[in-house]
Amino acid sequence: MLVTLSSVNFACYFILQSVFGMKFLEDVAKMAPAPASAVIFSLTLICMFTLLGGGADTHDIVGWLAAAG
Numbered sequence: 252m253l254v255t256l257s258s259v260n261f262a263c264y265f266i267l268q269s270v271f272g273m274k275f276l277e278d279v280a281k282m283a284p285a286p287a288s289a290v291i292f293s294l295t296l297i298c299m300f301t302l303l304g305g306g307a308d309t310h311d312i313v314g315w316l317a318a319a320g
Contacts, residue, residue, distance in 0.1 A: 261295075261298060261299055264295070264298050265295055265298075268291050268294060268295060269291060269295075272287075272290075272291050272294070273287045273288055273291050276290060276291070
């Protein structure tokens, strides 16, 4: 469940940031395309690792595996 929700959230975040974020940085902050894409890429990586690592508690995973087995 968490992986599915994280994947959907990541996809929406990635699409919004790559389409609107880069254009916003180029127009408003007057950044060149290369640094703007680097900022968006780093924000996407932070979001991805936060979403995938935030809910993955080893105690919960072990408890889930014990209940399933």
